[in-house]
Amino acid sequence: MKFLFRFLLIVFCIFYSSKIKADFLTLDSHIDIPFDYMTNPEHDPGNKTDMQVDFQKMLEGNLDGGFFIVYVGQSELDKNGFQDAKKKAIIKFNAIKKMVEKYPERIVLVKNPSEVYQAKREEKLFAAIGIENGYVIGEDIELLEYFYDLGARYMTLSHIGHNQISDSSLPKKSLKNDIEMHGGLSDFGKIVIKKMNELGMMIDISHVSDKSALQAVALSKHPVIASHSGVRSVADHPRNIPDNIIKEVAKKGGVIQVVAFSSYVKVNKDRTNSIIKLRDSILKMTGDMNFLPEKHMKLAEYKNGMDEINKDFPIPDIDNFIDHIDYIVDLVGIDYVGISSDFGGGGGINGWSDASQTYNITNSLLMRGYSNEEINKIWSENFLRVWKTVSKNIS
């Protein structure tokens, strides 16, 4: 009996470890970086840092790479606002360039899916670039091409607050936003969709209003992505995607990259309200207009406030996160779902609080019964399929 038990245990261990060791290609579609990335040694991913993503953490957690984000917050829709946003965007493009130039043996900038596979073969990390908030192009359609040439391969049409392209899922009080500004996409927004199709840049419907998302999916000739969003039926938050839009995205061959952002993984209104209140008080204190994770999350007032909130309302965990993945798989199938952390931008859940814990996601997917092939689809193949389609079928 004892022998049989040992034998079964050994068989199980061999089986389980071979599954864990399966070589997944892991891609995180949304990693935020601060404005002083690569200029401040504390924000140089080649160093040991407090950031949620640096090279060492990626290697520890088996995260191969991802989209590093050129995010600029929403301000006024006027010439000064647009000019300022463009300047800020370029700072982040330069920072990513500086990173790959400083560490050519460790990480490469990828501009298409074959370069992702190449990086994996060479055992290097990879960084692609996404723009978060079409605000940065102002009303200058040519800027899209300029940013594409700098490496941008997707653009989130809006962020918090309506912009010149699209209505947002979250109107911004400080900009005196009504519920809607354009009734979905603006006329300029429709031109932007066309131009993105022409360039081979992926259209990202995370953050936009439901109307905008539906219009963008219908108007785009190619599949679209939601680079970092959850499922509204699982967690009822405007930033999450409702079933009808998930179905439309899937019908067109796109992908929803489920995000590990605690307020979207599990809705706890008291927790969310407490975080909003805390952030508002920090903005009031500093006099800033937009929340800057790299600056504000370091303040003792923020840290203490978050500790209190986490004590009162626990952070959601990986099981809650995978519920979103399961839901999409049940609704439309295995081919339309992926993974994003939003690390550096407020992302992080219990069990996946930084890149070094990435393997926990893989393990949990295995425990839920997903096969290696299915996990590879979730981790990267689905997203890369969309990227391939969008970049090959340039119209």
Ligand SMILES: [Zn+2]
């Ligand atoms: Zn975001």
